[in-house]
Amino acid sequence: MTMKNLGVLVAVILIVVMMVIPIPTVMLDILLILNLSMAIMILLITMNTKEPLDFSIFPSILLLTTLFRLALNVSSTRSILDKAHAGKVIEAFGNFVIGGKPVVGFIVFLILVIIQFIVITKGSERVAEVAARFTLDAMPGKQMSIDADLNTGMINDQEARARRKKVEQEADFYGSMDGASKFVKGDAIAGIIILIINITAGFAIGMTTHGMDLSEAASTYTLLSVGDGLVSQIPALLISTAMGIMVTRAASEGSLGDDLSKQMFSYPFLLYIVAGVIALLGLLTPIGIILTWGMAGLLAFAGYKIQKRQMNGETELEGHQVEQELEEVRKPENVFNLLREDPIEFEFGIGLIMLADANQGGDLLDRVVAIRRQIAMELGLVVPVIRIRDNIQLQHNEYVIKIKGNQVASGEILLDHFLMLNPADEEHGIIGVETTEPTFGLPALWITEDQKEEAELFGYTVIDPSSVISTHLSETIKKYAHEILGREETSQLISHVRETHPSLIEELIPNVLSIGDVQKVLQKLLKENVSIRSLSVIFEALAEYASYTKNTDILTEYVRQSLSRQLTYQHVQNGVIHAIQVGAGIEKKLAESIQRTEQGDILAIDPESANQLIGTFTESIQQMAEMGIRPVILSSSGIRMYVRQLLERAFHDIPILSYNELEPTVEVKSVGVVKA
The missing domain is CATH 3.40.50.12790 (FHIPEP family, domain 4)
Known part of the structure; x- marks a missing residue:
């Protein structure tokens, strides 16, 4: 256990001990100042965090600070009732607020408690509850968005895992905040109850134990009770405010100060309008022009300064963008970016954009996810990310499939039509646009939706455009699976087997065969449409026969014999x-x-x-x-x-x-x- 963890454990134990064992008034003063300092620090941290997850420990801190305040309340109550004295801090707060007028001080304290309990704490609790509910409801959509970005190649696997983890952490955070807000609410209620106990019990104890008269007891214990309540409730008010700031800044991208300056003062024209309204207020009401015109002048001046700064900023931004573009062009890395190629690309004309746009009902991205899973199950090949994008150089309804930058398949789709597979030697009387089914080269017709039911009654197979594309893409990937499998993909498959068969991989690679040798064997199997999903069986055969020969052709034949049951039933x-x-x-x-x-x-x-x-x-x-x-x-x-x-x-x-x-x-x- 580290010193940090040990320190936290000791601190929590001491907080609990404070509730049982009396502590000296000097120590109580130190702890009260520490409590106030912690509250101010927590408030400042929440104002400067850019995202709620930057301060993900906040729900736990709410619990610990609430427990610490309650322990201080117990200790201060013990001192007030036992000694009629609770240290300099409580006495100073009581004198400052009461100022010789106990009733006024008591009312001021009640107003502070009402502000904290009804306004800030109640509002923060509601916001935390709604945020937790909305975050949980939005999780499936966020997960689908991440999967769509992964399939289109906008992000890689590592970025997808990081975004999924962030979504989970956000759900956990807002769920925790929903529960932690109840601690603050309970703390406010407890503060009111403790105040009432201190005053009522203090009257009785002061007059019976300490020999005070009614007036002296009322003055002494009201001062101490209000001081104790203020010392406790002011930090609680600060932490409640911090909680409200944290749960209401879900859409923020910067600190609170940055957001205020960007969003509240981004419209200088509105400041001019406000200045005009305040100036008219001075002319049309008895308030007078001295106060109103002074404020109006200040607002107008602020609007002028902001407008001038924005104009200068836009000029600097344009110059910076031009300079940055020139700098990007000069970078030598940009030449290397041109050499990158995607393992699999699916490009389509602008007429087929709706098939890939989920907002228009397109399900192509979902079908790509299904294709990757299907090929993983059938061939044991983890298909790399398929880059999907439009290409204005293609015909309106044309699409092409590329493997490592080279076109290997293409086709044309008629939207709002269905593809009817049409045996050429049969008469059916259905009129359509003659074509060839792109995957298997069968004669076919494009028919309208009105003709779909008639074609199905004749027993013909009718396919929608998305299914035509997904079938073509799936079969093309299977056909060129051996080209898709590179050394990097082979290394990933080896790492997967290593998790369950470490001894087998340790014996085989790299002592007997290299990754390149294993890749060649797997490529030969995929080229003949043999699934490599049974990798442990394949590697067992390689480990057994590689000591006799390193010829990958012969090793492939041995592996095929080891897969005899699979090949037979296939x-x-x-x-x-x-x-x-x-x-x-x-x-x-x-x-x-x-x-x-x-x-x-x-x-x-x-x-x-x-x-x-x-x-x-x-x-x-x-x-x-x-x-x-x-x-x-x-x-x-x-x-x-x-x-x-x-x-x-x-x-x-x-x-x-x-x-x-x-x-x-x-x-x-x-x-x-x-x-x-």
Whole structure:
């Protein structure tokens, strides 16, 4: 425990002890002055804080200062009733206010208590209650705003976490202030009760114990009681004012002095109007022109000075902005800013702005959040922030998708229309704008909302514009997932696994494989649409086989075999895998075409033979497509990756599996053998 924490604990214990054990009047005087000093300091701090969270300890301080004042009240009451004396501080305050007139002093004290209790404390309590309620109600909206800014790339993950933490702290702060305001309210009530007890009990004790007559007892105990009440209530009044300032400055961006000067005196023209009204008041009323014209002249002069300062400030600001712009252009860092590229960009023409504008009912930002979550669940890839912005160089209804600055997909959207997927060989009688579905290249029609119900009755799939875009964006990200996964993203995935499997990561990286090697394996898996969500299984396989080979192609094949259950059930249809088998002749021909290089094994087959083989596969795949079956190509484990190299340009989306990647419990139905 540090000395600071120990000091706070000791102080709280001593406050409680003060309520039980009498303290000397000299010590009481010191503590009363300390109480007043603390109240003034707290008031000044609240006036100079820019945000409520800058003084987040304030609710706890309210409790501690209230407890301290009550302990002082108990000690002073004990001295007043026991000794008819409570030190110089209380006596000085009593004499100053009463001034030989106990009734007047008592009334002044009651007015101070009423001001604190009914005006300041009651108002602060209500403001704190409403602020706490509104802050809690606004939390979901603030969280959604943070998510939207994160998805559009306006902030990064660290800034998003900081803003979420601030939202939580604000809710906790205003909730605490709502409760802490009850302490101040109770303290004001207790001050009134203690005053009444001191006066009534003091009369009785003064006349029975100290031998005073009624007049002397009334004078002595009224003076001491009022002095004690003032010494207690003035700090309480200052702290109540501080609480009111704190909870009423939620929208402030500076200290109270800065806000007053900026907001109260930002309109010099209004000061001229006020000066004119005060001057007329002196002419039309018996007040006279001496007071009113003096004040009017002061207000007019203040308006003139403020107006002159504003004009000079605007001139200086314009000059400063020009100078700053020139300085920004000269900075060498600005050249490097031009080299930055976003991993994923979604740009759209001005006609599609409403899809991204939540105020106009657009839900594109929410769909982007859903896409990132969906891909994380399906592929195990944490998609970086997707930069969404408009581009006036695009056509009105056009959008493009870019991966690392390069355009990889595009499309056009007709707002207030729906996309009807339209099989070309069917007659439906629905008239629309002919187009091609951008994700899968299917023939389609743009139809109006009135035609939507008719199309659905015919059994056609009808998609709204936002769904068209989100589907296209999702499938594009999946297609280029291997390009999105860089070393930084790989390092983050490794750190995630390290939290649950520290020994595995310590053994594998960097002693056996580098981050770059792991990245290559994961990229090869993603390129074939294999989920890398089971990272622990992948890293276990790498740790097991990396001691035999560092060839990432071969390591990928081992990893795929470790993921056999996942790969098998990914391609099962109704409990069966329909497969096209690679014949022995083709496997032999591919094996003979393998060329060993320093960078690894490559398939060095002549173009004519490659085209013949691809044509052979094309016939079998088309036959299966006509039967409505999604084909899977099966080959031996040693030749699988070379079959992939041969077919990836022509059939990048056709899964190619080896026999070792299939679970023995699943039925494999051969629908053909591709022969050379």
